[in-house]
Amino acid sequence: MGCHITASAPAGRPRNLEEIKAVVNGFDLSRYAKDLEHYEGLSTEEAEACTSLFRKFCIVAAANPGVLVWDHKESDRLLHALIKYQPEYPQFCDVVFQGLLHHRPMLPGDELPEPQEATIERTRRLWREIHGEDFDAVGTVYH
Numbered sequence: 001m002g003c004h005i006t007a008s009a010p011a012g013r014p015r016n017l018e019e020i021k022a023v024v025n026g027f028d029l030s031r032y033a034k035d036l037e038h039y040e041g042l043s044t045e046e047a048e049a050c051t052s053l054f055r056k057f058c059i060v061a062a063a064n065p066g067v068l069v070w071d072h073k074e075s076d077r078l079l080h081a082l083i084k085y086q087p088e089y090p091q092f093c094d095v096v097f098q099g100l101l102h103h104r105p106m107l108p109g110d111e112l113p114e115p116q117e118a119t120i121e122r123t124r125r126l127w128r129e130i131h132g133e134d135f136d137a138v139g140t141v142y143h
Contacts, residue, residue, distance in 0.1 A: 017130065020062045024055050024096055032081040040077065047078075053139045054078035060126050062097050068113060070123040072139030079103060 015023075033047040042050070053075040061069050071079070083089050083103070093100045106112060112119070120141065127135035135141065 015062070017059075017063055020059055020096075024058045024062065027055075027092065027096070029054070029078065029082070032078055032085070035081040035084070036077055039081075042077075046074075049139075050074040050078040054082075056127070056131055056138075058096055058101075060123065060130055061101060063130060064126055065097070067122070067126075068119045069126065070120045070141070072141060074139045076142075 029051050033044075033051045036042045036047040036050055037044060053072050057069070057071045057075040057079075061067075082092060090100060124135040127133070
């Protein structure tokens with residue numbers, strides 16, 4: 001059993017989806033992908049996959065402020081690489097989420113703010129609405 005992740009963007013000024021996508025996709029995340037290659041031994045392709053899923057996760061979270069969403073293992077790897085860099089992480093969050101993205105690693109047995117499956121099911125629905133693809137098929141979902 002792996003680490004469970006929940007995240008919630010703060011409730012802020014509503015933005016349209018195209019604006020959110022432009023902001024997220026306009027961010028240079030190459031430094032953090034290189035971090036994954038250097039410190040975790042990922043290949044360039046694996047680090048790029050982590051970056052892609054992280055961007056998609058951020059779009060879902062930013063488009064749904066104040067709502068708990070679930071991420072993939074790959075996305076979480078990039079998030080952890082980014083969190084290590086201060087002040088870049090809070091700056092990224094201010095631009096993308098208009099406040100800090102709260103990240104809480106969960107271990108089996110930890111109490112969740114809501115049932116795990118409810119958060120995952122919501123994320124599946126939002127992911128399909130926003131990205132038009134199956135959440136479970138594009139990355140490793142923690143359970």
